[in-house]
Amino acid sequence: MKRVHLAPGIWHLQSGSNMGLGVQDGKGLLIDAGLDKDAARRALRALDELNVALAGLFLTHAHADHFGGAHVVQRRTEARTYAPILEAAMMEHPLIEPLYLFGGAAPIAELCHKFTLAEPCQVDQVMTAPGPLQIGPLQVEAVPLPGHSPHQMGVAVGDVLFCADALFPIETLEKHHVTFCVDLDRTLETLERLPTLPYAHFAPGHGPAYAAGEEIARVCAANRERLEQVRALVYDALDEPHETPALVRHVADHYGLRLKTATSYFLTRTTVLAALSSLERAGEASVAMKGNHLWWQKQ
Ligand SMILES: [Zn+2]
Structure with missing residues (x-):
């Protein structure tokens, strides 16, 4: 330690x-x-x-x-x-x-x-x-x-x-690509607010501490961009209706992720579901049931 x-x-x-x-x-x-x-x-x-x-x-x-x-x-x-x-x-x-x-x-x-x-x-x-x-x-x-x-x-x-x-180091973004979140909108808001808070140092749960100003702003921006990109990837895929597992695979394939364990699959799926509920909240996507399939589609 x-x-x-x-x-x-x-x-x-x-x-x-x-x-x-x-x-x-x-x-x-x-x-x-x-x-x-x-x-x-x-x-x-x-x-x-x-x-x-x-x-x-x-x-x-x-x-x-x-x-x-x-x-x-x-x-x-x-x-x-x-x-x-x-x-x-x-x-x-x-x-x-x-x-x-x-x-x-x-x-x-x-x-x-x-x-x-x-x-x-x-x-x-x-x-x-x-x-x-x-x-x-x-x-x-x-x-x-x-x-x-x-x-x-x-x-x-x-x-x-x-x-x-609230944020992950840039190296983690480069290695794991899809960060875990349960609520994508709240995560983006948190990342936006974090660099504006009146502290000199920001000490996260993983990786080194960041100084106020440009340093914390840069890491928060990279985290935000990644989650916005995941949301956009999911949205673009909905040109055709998709089921949730296909969207998880789509996002993983995009980043060349190799999900080797069920745990990593379920963690990635949670972030994809958070992107879907964000899209649904914004009126950009919705659920349709057809033939006992749950399809996600553009609104
Ligand atoms: Zn955590």
Whole structure:
């Protein structure tokens, strides 16, 4: 785990899934808890080395790679846990994640591994609205960043915004092409707003932190362009009516993606469905049932 010092008392703990740490008067706030117990233990070791007692754990969203280690942090510290509404429900009942990826049916075995089915954790304070929060001696701000997950929230500690999975590094866009979102319109709005927020550093859940100004604006623009492109690809394909699986294949083929696991298929399908609901919301596409087929067509 790489410990990047962003500002006095503020660290970005960079790993497969990043975490954040804010410290004041020897009391700390941990942002996210990593994928599993190993990730959580690495973060707790960093806290020990810095001589920090944990006052709070802020969980940004209910994806297993961000809260899978939370139960270990809760067992080993006195930290009070904060999470946004709906995300909190999924953290307490993690089966919801594989359940929604599999369309609501009992999920197949592959979706029940730790990458999509985390250990549950207990949320002490469900956040129903953004705004200031007093966590131990730290005065922080919960910042709404919906779209990648329904109620994702970031947290601002001083002039650092821990912005979770609101954006992905350009290298990730180049490698994986189709980023995960459940609501494409909300994700685009979040990406538009993010660079205008009054922080000096933006520390995401994956990849390095970005400076305010041109740096964060450039990464947000690249993320926005990619999602707009996915939406346009889906829309253009609807010159002919298509079923959902054909649209998933169309998008994957366009980017030369090789979906090697059912999990990667279901993740891609979610973003394609988010593009379809965005098109439907805009009156550009609709559903038609014919011969027991569900067709998507241009409006
Ligand atoms: Zn995520």
